[in-house]
Amino acid sequence: MGPAQGRPGFYGGNRAMNGTPDIMIEITGLTKAFGTYTAIDALSLKIAKGEFFALLGASGSGKTTLLRLLGGFEFPNAGRIVIDGKDVTDLRPNQRPTNTVFQSYALFPHLTLAENVGYGLLNLRLPKAELAARVDEALSRVRLSGFGARFPHMVSGGQRQRVALARALICKPKVLLLDEPLGALDKRLREEMHLELREIQRAAGITFVLVTHDQEEAMSLADRIAIMARGRLLQIDTPRALYEAPNSREVAEFISNVNLLDGTCLGVDGTEARIAVAGIGEVRVSTDAGAIAPGAKVTLGIRPEKLRFVTAPDPGVNALTGSLRVVTYAGDRSHVVVEVPGLTRPLLITTPNRARLLSNADAVGATVIVTWDSAAAAILNS
Amino acid sequence: MIGLWHRSPAFRGWVLIAPTLLILTVMLVIPLGMLVAQSFWTQTGLTIDRTPGLQNYALLVAPEGAIYRTLLVKSLWISFASAFVVLLFAFPVAYFIAFHVKRSKLTWILLVTVPFWISYLLRIFSWKIVLGFGGALNSGLIYLGLIDAPIEALMYNQAAVILTLAHSWSAFAVLPIYVSLQKIEPQVLEAAFDLGDSALQRLRRVILPLAMPGLLAAFLLVFVPTMGDYITPSLVGGTDGVMVGNAIATLFGKQNDAPLGAALAVATMGAVAVLVGLILVAARASGLWRNRS
């Protein structure tokens, strides 16, 4: 079990759970090695029924291997996988109550879209009319009615993706596994698909497990996200908790840009702790972000949007003075890089563009004051 | 067992390839091994003395073995020349089909390879018809009044062998060259022009290096088999065009000296391997062949 799983809000997110929620997938002590390379290292995890769960990590983190282990395409060296109360560890893919949407969609090129979608129902030996009806219904659910007679090479990438989805869903699996399904789509299509996936998951109530390397995708889709690296779980939490309360530097940096300040705790005054940060002096942090022992080494993480520009700092509020180096205009907001003497890395600030300025050229080089609330920083372990 | 079949892809792989490996071992590895073993024995008359020794190899390098050495060198030369001629003539055709034919590429490929479908013997024989003393070329030229008497030098020599081999094996060269030319992205060719190359420069700097794997494959596909050919030299080579294959066949046959034949065969294969290695090294060193992954 990862360190984050004891935290409040464990099953938080959009679904309100009463008491202990039903577990759909339980993984205990799973290990998978390829030769001398360990892809998954004694991993344990629980996923609730009806949850939209994401496995997020960089290449080589083991997320795809974990998904393949769930699907039955690889067998573990150690550990067990239980789906809906049944131990499936030794079962082959066609014996498990899971279905997979593959990264390349894996549509059978020699079959029509209708035959592709109906493939999972072949074993039921349904009468032709009923099979056709079910296929039509599945296609209409992904808004592809009437496309049944076409072949995969005749439709676009986005349409193929939806066929792959329909093909998997028609089998009414208990768990749907999605292996980076939206990677090949352009940005707008991807965002459309995000909405559709959410809709479908809500309507069908199926447990989704999504593998992705895209933080934004995971954050917008998932109820809970597991951050993986080097075959291990770093943190499992809701998107909000991962963003605002990451448990380590690695997680904080992986999720999004973050400003890091290293320091030592000087003491705790009530609800605030004073941290001495090398190079700039004293900084205050709210202690509801976590307990800090005096004398302990601490790393603070402050997200760029939590930093503000002021003309004059209020007393007792964290403030730093520096010079503005780069302004990157991004439409609704600007990303500003500020060099602060004493800090090894410049600060990254994201500020909304409140005024209709047509140029920032004169801002470069200017002296600015940056402030943030004591509650705005997260305390990171290592 | 069933569990292992399902759980281990490696196990499945070994089971699938086992029959093939068995055949390869029994019909290839063992016989060749026996051949190598044979090369260390001696045979007098019909009795074989199985005490191992290097006498056959010693003979091949000694003055008495000079005929075999010259034969081997001559064969290397004939095969090399044939392969080179084939490449020279096949490259423009492959280039033509790859870059200048738009719609009927496959038809052209088929046209080039159809002769391959005729019996190998008959292909060689057709050249015998053409080049022979009383053959088509001679009688045709006499009929047309261009010459008075048949030209003897047309056949039963090295040139005839090279010509016949080049004709027979040409399809083997066009295909690999065509395939590797096809793989070149058209945008790369356009980029070369964009950066200032003339057509000839582009050929030398871009097309040839990229097509090198196909060229090498084509060369080897012709060079290696023709080394062992003994039908072509028998039919059109005469005494001048004898190749090492004839000598090996005779040693195993009429001359009843299988061990020496085996030694000569081993020496031939060794010579081919060395030459192929040299060619590959030369191709790398000349900078014409850089591995693109």
Add this chain to the structure above:
Amino acid sequence: MSGRSLSLYAVLYLVFIYAPILLLPVFSFNDNIFVTFPLKGFTTDWYAEMAANAPLGKALRSSLIIVGPVALISTSLGLMAALALGRSPIRFKAVIIGLLMLPLVVPTLVLGVSLLTLLRGVLGVQLSLATVAAGHVLLCLPYSVVILLARLDGFDRSLEEASLDLGQSAFATFRRITLPLMMPAIVASLLLCSVVSFDEFLLAFFLSGADATLPLYIWGSLRFPAKLPSTLALGTCLLVFSVCIVVLAEWVRRRGAPGSTAATGL
């Protein structure tokens, strides 16, 4: 290299390739036992002689008998080997592939002699069409594996996993997905192995017993000038047959295009 001069060159090249071969039909209808110009007269006598030739008919039958089994066995073994090499994580793949390609690199003459020594000398097996067939399988294996492996490589591995995922057994997956998608390569392999076996002379020369294959028959008849014209007639028939097969294959392919070739991912 202008387009014009290249096309001219290509045409000349084709003329060079086909001219000697086209002499076969020309002289097979020529009323002259010697193959020289000028042409004497048109006759179909040689064809009649060829058709009536009993040993030729027997040799043709022998060749045809071994072609089927050789093509089937080579392709089946080649398919299994391709699946093993292309899909499974077995070690020493480079060595195995090297071994597989060895029959192409070792002179057939050497193969013939070594196999003869093994079969007759060591194993004491009687030479027959079966031994010829065995030799041909050895020769055809590399071609078969290369063709099938090339096709397998261009083949998304997830397709087979998807089929398993959707409830089909491993065997059903093979039947419904792998086999149909491999079919063009399987057909190509069967055809190529048939051609290689039908045309193969040298191994047949060493490994045949009482029954001659067609190439062996041709070799025998090349030594007798009297039999020459009927041999030319035979050659012409083979040429026409090959051309017909190629034209037929091309016609089938064109009829199937554009949808089906793309559908099978060719």
